[in-house]
Amino acid sequence: MTTEKAPVRVFLVDDHALFRAGVRAELDSITAEVDVVGEAGSVAEAVVGIGHLKPDVVLLDVHMPDGGGAEVLRQVRTALPDVVFLALSVSDAAEDVIAVIRAGARGYVTKTISSQELVRAVVRVSDGDAVFSPRLAGFVLDAFADRPGAAPISDPELDLLTPRERDVLRLLARGYAYKEIASELFISVKTVETHVSSVLRKTQLSNRYELSRWASDRRLV
Structure with a gap:
């Protein structure tokens, strides 16, 4: 019982x-x-x-x-x-x-x-x-x-992203359009699309909204 x-x-x-x-x-x-x-x-x-x-x-x-x-x-x-x-x-x-x-x-x-x-x-x-x-x-x-002797905190999922992918993701989560991201980072729109596709694949997420929340949860925004 x-x-x-x-x-x-x-x-x-x-x-x-x-x-x-x-x-x-x-x-x-x-x-x-x-x-x-x-x-x-x-x-x-x-x-x-x-x-x-x-x-x-x-x-x-x-x-x-x-x-x-x-x-x-x-x-x-x-x-x-x-x-x-x-x-x-x-x-x-x-x-x-x-x-x-x-x-x-x-x-x-x-x-x-x-x-x-x-x-x-x-x-x-x-x-x-x-x-x-x-x-x-x-x-x-x-x-x-930050305490003395403490081990650094890492995020395995975040560590998969390259520095440029993080830059693109940060701007994407802030609401920038692809064209604005390209202008901000001095890269082409096509390159932005490539980075976003790579981030989606690595994080196993499906859309921009999910990526924005993922970035916010990890304080990238």
Whole structure:
């Protein structure tokens, strides 16, 4: 007999009541995998609420008037090491991502995330995974790669591209037309087409839109 997995108990921390209400309503309506057990609109309320309810996952805003997500982590994480924190923020600034991850958050997603994607992120961090919105992962890798003695972070797929192919891809992802790319790089339109075909083949992608997203995820844009 299979035992049904208990829902992930979630605590929301955000200083905007309307946003908290929206997230709670969305999560409660679309899945039984998560259960929103509490919420807070300030650091002080969050510390008390998390300590009392001991949720599995805290969805944590990064910027709040009285200190923000990093301050909540500082006050709670040592006493409650089993509670997992997932930053949910409007900010995609590198310094915000790095600060909250160094403070102890397990992941960082932006508020553009869909409800279904947020559920998956909550479940994944609860299971022990680290979760980031695609373009944010590079900030974390770069930050930790900068530590003394750290191994350089490489991307095997990106390493397949030549420097000129990267130049073409970067401009393509920025919305340049083939003719504009040719002018910018002082090459022919035919050569641009050849490079794009090569990049598509190496990345196993099928169109310009997919290439743009691929480049953005790897912070080439």
